[in-house]
Amino acid sequence: MKVTRDNYWANHDQIRQDITSAGFMPNVFTDNAWQLLDSEAEPDVNWDDWDDDDFSKQREVITQLIAEINRFYSEQGKDNEPAKEPEKPKEKPKPEPKKDKPKDTPKPSGKNGKSVDVLTPEVDIIQQYIKIHGKSRDSAYDHALNLLRKLQRLINTRVIRSTSPYASEMRTIQEQLLRVLRVKNLDRVEIDNLQKYVDIANTEHVSNVTAWIKTFISTYEHRRPEIGKARKFLAKAPNVPELQDAKHALDDYINNRIERVDLTESQLNGLMGIL
Numbered sequence: 001m002k003v004t005r006d007n008y009w010a011n012h013d014q015i016r017q018d019i020t021s022a023g024f025m026p027n028v029f030t031d032n033a034w035q036l037l038d039s040e041a042e043p044d045v046n047w048d049d050w051d052d053d054d055f056s057k058q059r060e061v062i063t064q065l066i067a068e069i070n071r072f073y074s075e076q077g078k079d080n081e082p083a084k085e086p087e088k089p090k091e092k093p094k095p096e097p098k099k100d101k102p103k104d105t106p107k108p109s110g111k112n113g114k115s116v117d118v119l120t121p122e123v124d125i126i127q128q129y130i131k132i133h134g135k136s137r138d139s140a141y142d143h144a145l146n147l148l149r150k151l152q153r154l155i156n157t158r159v160i161r162s163t164s165p166y167a168s169e170m171r172t173i174q175e176q177l178l179r180v181l182r183v184k185n186l187d188r189v190e191i192d193n194l195q196k197y198v199d200i201a202n203t204e205h206v207s208n209v210t211a212w213i214k215t216f217i218s219t220y221e222h223r224r225p226e227i228g229k230a231r232k233f234l235a236k237a238p239n240v241p242e243l244q245d246a247k248h249a250l251d252d253y254i255n256n257r258i259e260r261v262d263l264t265e266s267q268l269n270g271l272m273g274i275l
Helices: 008-021 031-041 047-051 053-075 121-132 137-156 167-182 194-201 208-219 227-235 241-254 265-274
Strands: 114-116 204-206
Touching (some): 008 031, 121 167, 137 167, 208 227
């Protein structure tokens, strides 16, 4: 069996042990190179991501590593096969998934609606509201409480007015959220006329650029993510000039030029200015 990027992970521990114990150490076998190969070979990482031209350096290192691994086994007369196939751990039976949400619950996507930087307050409330449909009262309680507080604050500050095109929906939502909080024997939250709310939720969606910036700030700023996840996130970055600083920071982290993903205060303020 020839070692390839697809079958490497199943044998990676044995491969590393075979090569280390034999003292087979070409220049390409650095700790960073092993780390890159291992992070990219993990089962939850899509190999196709690093086929992009943006990751030519990583692709070259991985290709060299795999070639040297196969050369090692060839010189050992082992037909490019690890000395020992690791035993696969016995799979534990998966617990039954919680049946909080009915299978036929329509899911809002908003992708056919208007692309906006900030959702209209009423649409935002509705998108949050339909998330409790089909859930038990216990699992929906905290979300309903926070959403009710947000809705009442928007009404009290007159952000949402009685003249709103969705004023009647806001009143209904407020009543239903109060019911979820007050009725202790409520087994499951059911939203009447659910499709109407889903249709309203689908009229808008946050733009790709805004969504990417929000995720970057909340997930990566001042943190050390996994290389594989950071690279996949970078591959999905919209190609706009405003994101170049953040994209360079991710690329530097992936290529071990910096210890953590970070931006200067001015760079971060530039991203915040887009939101």
